[in-house]
Amino acid sequence: MKNQHQPIALEGYPFIALFAFFSLFFAAVDWNCLATIGLGLTLFALYFFRNPERFSNEEDNVFVAPADGKIIFVGKVPENRYFDGEEVTKVSIFMNVFNVHVNRVPINCKVIDQFYNQGRFFNASLDKASLENEQSGMLLETESGLKVLCVQIAGLIARRIVSYPENGDSLERGRRYGLIRFGSRVDLYFPEGVEVSAKLGDMTVAGESVLGLLK
Numbered sequence: 626m627k628n629q630h631q632p633i634a635l636e637g638y639p640f641i642a643l644f645a646f647f648s649l650f651f652a653a654v655d656w657n658c659l660a661t662i663g664l665g666l667t668l669f670a671l672y673f674f675r676n677p678e679r680f681s682n683e684e685d686n687v688f689v690a691p692a693d694g695k696i697i698f699v700g701k702v703p704e705n706r707y708f709d710g711e712e713v714t715k716v717s718i719f720m721n722v723f724n725v726h727v728n729r730v731p732i733n734c735k736v737i738d739q740f741y742n743q744g745r746f747f748n749a750s751l752d753k754a755s756l757e758n759e760q761s762g763m764l765l766e767t768e769s770g771l772k773v774l775c776v777q778i779a780g781l782i783a784r785r786i787v788s789y790p791e792n793g794d795s796l797e798r799g800r801r802y803g804l805i806r807f808g809s810r811v812d813l814y815f816p817e818g819v820e821v822s823a824k825l826g827d828m829t830v831a832g833e834s835v836l837g838l839l840k
Contacts, residue, residue: 637674676727679832681799686839688731690829692811694720714815716823727804729832730796734765761786774814799832
């Protein structure tokens with residue numbers, strides 16, 4: 626999969642190149658104000674698409690955060706897509722434009738199904754974004770057979786969700802699996818069998834922060 630060791634996510638290169646080109650062009654024609662703006666946008670794109678190395682917990686039964694950001698929801702909800710309306714624990718992580726936006730696999734698992742829904746672009750911090758916004762989800766299965774749903778959700782200004790895995794792929798916890806451009810959220814749905822330790826307001830580091838334990 627992409628972006629396993631590059632310091633800048635590949636999806637950012639077109640933006641970086643475009644902003645750098647305009648910055649150099651405006652500088653060449655002595656439009657210094659626009660050149661400065663272009664330089665600022667170039668530096669912002671470099672910062673936004675940064676792709677740092679992370680070191681995941683070595684314990685096999687640990688679920689780690691799939692995204693950098695702030696936990697904005699922890700609670701029981703009915704889940705109809707894969708759990709037949711059963712109540713599961715949802716953990717939502719909101720990423721603002723200053724967070725790393727590369728997403729990581731929460732646990733060693735296999736991808737058994739995926740979905741993509743076109744939708745609207747409400748502010749990703751709102752509860753209704755979980756159901757109404759554009760989103761891409763993966764149903765993951767651990768070696769013990771427990772299933773967890775991981776959903777990338779577009780936000781108010783996010784306009785592209787990127788997910789690399791295909792059905793049947795085996796994924797390693799902490800490995801990069803995709804990203805969302807320019808502000809968004811990731812929701813995790815845990816069934817019974819997971820002891821969720823995440824708390825509302827916690828700040829997370831993708832691939833490192835522990836969200837729960839497989840009982």
